[in-house]
Amino acid sequence: MAGYHRKPSMKSKAHFRKQQKLSEVQEIELLEQWIEAGKPERGSNPLSFSVPDGPIGPIDDNTFSPYAGCRRFDQLPLSQKTKQGLGEKYTVMSDIQRASLPHSLCGRDVLGAAKTGSGKTLAFIIPVLEKLYRARWGPEDGVGSIIISPTRELAAQIFGELKLVGKHHGFSAGLLIGGRKGVDTEKDHVNDLNILVCTPGRLLQHMDETPNFECSQLQILVLDEADRILDVGFSKTLNAIISQLPKQRQTLLFSATQTKSVEDLARLSLKDPEYLSVHAESTTATPKRLKQTAIIVSLEQKLDMLWSFLKAHLNSKILVFISSCKQVKFIYEAFKKLRPGMPLKCLHGRMKQEKRLAIFLKFCEEKRSVLFSTDVASRGLDFPAVDWVVQLDCPEDIPTYIHRVGRTARFTSGGKSLIFLLPSEKKMLENLQAAKVPIQDTKANTKRLQSVSTLLASLLVKYPDLQYLAQRAFVMYLKSIKLQSNKEVFDLSKLPVEDFSASIGLPMTPKIRFLNKRSKVKAEPEEEFAPQVQEKVEKECIENETEDDVLLPKDIPTEVAQNDNDYTSTRILKRKRLKININKPAGQRFVFDDEGNALPPLAALANAHGNDSPQEHATVEERYKKLREELKHQDKEDKLLLKQRLREKRCREKIKGRGEMGNQNDADYASDEDGPTLAFKRNKTYFNSDDSSEEEGAQKATTKKHKGKALGLSTDAITLAEQEELALKLLNSMG
Numbered sequence: 051m052a053g054y055h056r057k058p059s060m061k062s063k064a065h066f067r068k069q070q071k072l073s074e075v076q077e078i079e080l081l082e083q084w085i086e087a088g089k090p091e092r093g094s095n096p097l098s099f100s101v102p103d104g105p106i107g108p109i110d111d112n113t114f115s116p117y118a119g120c121r122r123f124d125q126l127p128l129s130q131k132t133k134q135g136l137g138e139k140y141t142v143m144s145d146i147q148r149a150s151l152p153h154s155l156c157g158r159d160v161l162g163a164a165k166t167g168s169g170k171t172l173a174f175i176i177p178v179l180e181k182l183y184r185a186r187w188g189p190e191d192g193v194g195s196i197i198i199s200p201t202r203e204l205a206a207q208i209f210g211e212l213k214l215v216g217k218h219h220g221f222s223a224g225l226l227i228g229g230r231k232g233v234d235t236e237k238d239h240v241n242d243l244n245i246l247v248c249t250p251g252r253l254l255q256h257m258d259e260t261p262n263f264e265c266s267q268l269q270i271l272v273l274d275e276a277d278r279i280l281d282v283g284f285s286k287t288l289n290a291i292i293s294q295l296p297k298q299r300q301t302l303l304f305s306a307t308q309t310k311s312v313e314d315l316a317r318l319s320l321k322d323p324e325y326l327s328v329h330a331e332s333t334t335a336t337p338k339r340l341k342q343t344a345i346i347v348s349l350e351q352k353l354d355m356l357w358s359f360l361k362a363h364l365n366s367k368i369l370v371f372i373s374s375c376k377q378v379k380f381i382y383e384a385f386k387k388l389r390p391g392m393p394l395k396c397l398h399g400r401m402k403q404e405k406r407l408a409i410f411l412k413f414c415e416e417k418r419s420v421l422f423s424t425d426v427a428s429r430g431l432d433f434p435a436v437d438w439v440v441q442l443d444c445p446e447d448i449p450t451y452i453h454r455v456g457r458t459a460r461f462t463s464g465g466k467s468l469i470f471l472l473p474s475e476k477k478m479l480e481n482l483q484a485a486k487v488p489i490q491d492t493k494a495n496t497k498r499l500q501s502v503s504t505l506l507a508s509l510l511v512k513y514p515d516l517q518y519l520a521q522r523a524f525v526m527y528l529k530s531i532k533l534q535s536n537k538e539v540f541d542l543s544k545l546p547v548e549d550f551s552a553s554i555g556l557p558m559t560p561k562i563r564f565l566n567k568r569s570k571v572k573a574e575p576e577e578e579f580a581p582q583v584q585e586k587v588e589k590e591c592i593e594n595e596t597e598d599d600v601l602l603p604k605d606i607p608t609e610v611a612q613n614d615n616d617y618t619s620t621r622i623l624k625r626k627r628l629k630i631n632i633n634k635p636a637g638q639r640f641v642f643d644d645e646g647n648a649l650p651p652l653a654a655l656a657n658a659h660g661n662d663s664p665q666e667h668a669t670v671e672e673r674y675k676k677l678r679e680e681l682k683h684q685d686k687e688d689k690l691l692l693k694q695r696l697r698e699k700r701c702r703e704k705i706k707g708r709g710e711m712g713n714q715n716d717a718d719y720a721s722d723e724d725g726p727t728l729a730f731k732r733n734k735t736y737f738n739s740d741d742s743s744e745e746e747g748a749q750k751a752t753t754k755k756h757k758g759k760a761l762g763l764s765t766d767a768i769t770l771a772e773q774e775e776l777a778l779k780l781l782n783s784m785g
């Protein structure tokens with residue numbers, strides 16, 4: 051019909067609203083009758099049912115078909131609004147949805163376990179929307195549902211899915227996660243929200259601080275990644291939350307690795323829950339389309355291996371799991387400087403929330419990229435099209451492994467994963483295979499390995515901040531191993547600590563009290579304490595290391611603070627941070643000699659520890675001796691390279707018959723190089739080469755004079771041999 055639309059009168063608007071209300075009421079009545087009449091038997095698994103014969107839904111006024119066994123969402127007793135929200139995107143149900151929805155829609159408590167990426171989020175979002183819709187929940191009714199997730203990113207993702215599927219409903223929903231500004235604004239609105247998607251810490255903060263915060267009418271509680279939320283790290287927070295919730299409610303628990311602990315279930319006051327573990331019978335605990343490989347590699351070759359892997363997969367989207375924030379930061383910063391040829395990102399619990407979310411979203415969008423992350427990204431996150439999940443460090447247990455690799459091969463897509471295991475961690479491979487994880491081990495092909503240790507050493511000399519990061523990364527890695535409870539897999543005493551330190555470019559192995567403690571206990575058995583006391587002493591040693599962002603094993607509560615800026619833990623964190631700042635080496639990172647040259651930071655480092663003991667002195671001597679040899683060796687190689695280049699240049703000059711090429715000497719040289727070796731080799735261009743012609747020698751002396759001025763060096767022309775001698779003297783004097 052063209053043209054004129056009559057503006058509806060107030061009377062007809064009211065009539066329309068009444069009509070709509072009536073139809074809503076009728077729809078709800080019908081849904082309730084259908085749900086009641088067609089519900090599945092308690093304890094049954096609808097996955098084993100066949101599709102009901104005949105018409106689906108209301109058949110006549112009093113007859114309804116069963117809905118367990120249906121394959122499509124539109125065959126379930128769902129409101130029109132939810133069906134519209136599911137739209138074209140979601141039509142056919144996944145296994146966990148088929149198994150759990152018939153039970154959860156009729157109000158039962160559900161414990162759902164299904165492999166990663168199998169669609170658990172919808173399996174709890176739909177019952178939340180339906181329960182509130184059928185209860186005709188309105189703005190004035192307050193909080194009707196709480197969905198708890200262990201991490202902020204996961205909560206944000208769930209919230210996004212809720213907004214999509216629930217967009218035709220009129221409920222108000224809020225995302226309450228720590229680490230964001232605006233908790234006060236949140237406090238003003240939280241009482242008007244019907245559905246809360248939150249992390250445990252932020253929820254408890256509102257429960258404790260927001261005036262009149264009310265959830266006594268709560269209808270449905272959801273714990274996503276339930277086993278994680280129920281474990282010791284979150285226990286205090288969760289207990290405090292549960293104590294403030296009404297016992298009369300529906301509870302849904304979902305995870306890829308589910309708990310069945312009676313204690314846990316008692317804490318949540320579950321009523322006769324339905325256990326729906328859809329892949330329990332499956333021959334594998336991980337998605338079928340996931341190809342998993344383990345590679346045994348020595349600790350000192352791990353970074354070389356990672357670097358070589360990245361260089362060989364420049365067109366892939368790769369997620370790399372690393373055990374602590376400091377390691378993530380170091381590897382990200384160092385690799386960024388080495389420029390592998392693809393975009394790099396990092397994600398860890400110490401980043402500002404806005405940045406974390408921005409990185410998460412950016413990585414979702416990209417087709418080729420590398421994200422270095424702690425386990426903050428290991429659970430639930432639905433990054434689209436990840437090609438590879440690489441685990442640089444061994445996960446603490448099987449569930450962590452399963453969740454990490456589950457970031458690829460999601461829903462119906464395929465994916466690949468690679469885990470680096472140390473020779474001492476081989477037991478993990480057996481454990482994985484025993485836990486129905488189909489993983490193949492393979493030998494490292496060291497022939498194609500590209501070494502980064504030397505490049506890292508040069509970077510660390512050039513960037514003192516990076517050296518500091520490397521030291522912290524080193525300490526935190528060892529600390530994470532030390533704190534692991536599975537000593538069969540994680541054995542600190544088997545690690546080649548010195549070689550590891552050198553492999554990440556550190557000139558000296560940082561002194562670590564808990565390592566010394568270990569050797570002391572070993573060396574002097576008569577001083578051994580009783581096991582409990584021993585453990586306490588070791589823990590104290592570790593805690594005194596003034597670092598708090600290692601991804602601790604689950605029973606160490608500080609991880610709660612990392613994952614969910616828990617407001618009770620924040621205070622503890624702040625205190626610790628202060629401690630770090632006090633102990634941070636100040637004013638010693640840049641050390642210059644009389645001529646304005648930056649001394650290698652290792653000189654400062656050696657002094658910083660103030661170790662005058664003969665043993666320490668010998669170690670320092672030994673290290674410098676090695677360095678001197680390496681330098682000599684490198685000098686030789688450089689000289690040869692220089693000679694060759696000069697020969698080539700002369701050839702080119704002859705061919706072209708032009709003399710002006712000689713002026714481009716330095717530029718030619720520099721442009722061939724990239725990365726950290728550049729500075730080192732460029733310096734050498736103004737060392738006289740032994741076999742260069744007089745003319746070239748004169749040209750170089752001029753270049754050297756020029757550069758020497760810029761750098762504040764002595765401008766007298768000296769030979770390479772003299773320069774070498776000087777360098778050696780300098781090193782000797784440091785030792």
Ligand SMILES: Nc1ncnc2c1ncn2[C@@H]1O[C@H](COP(=O)(O)OP(=O)(O)OP(=O)(O)O)[C@@H](O)[C@H]1O
Nearest residue numbers: 140142143144166167168169170171306430432461
């Ligand atoms: N019925 C469906 N039809 C099509 N796509 C679906 C369906 N259900 C879920 N998906 C999609 O599958 C992907 C994985 O779903 P989801 O994140 O819910 O998995 P999950 O089981 O919660 O994984 P994890 O255990 O890792 O948390 C998502 O991209 C989601 O949009």
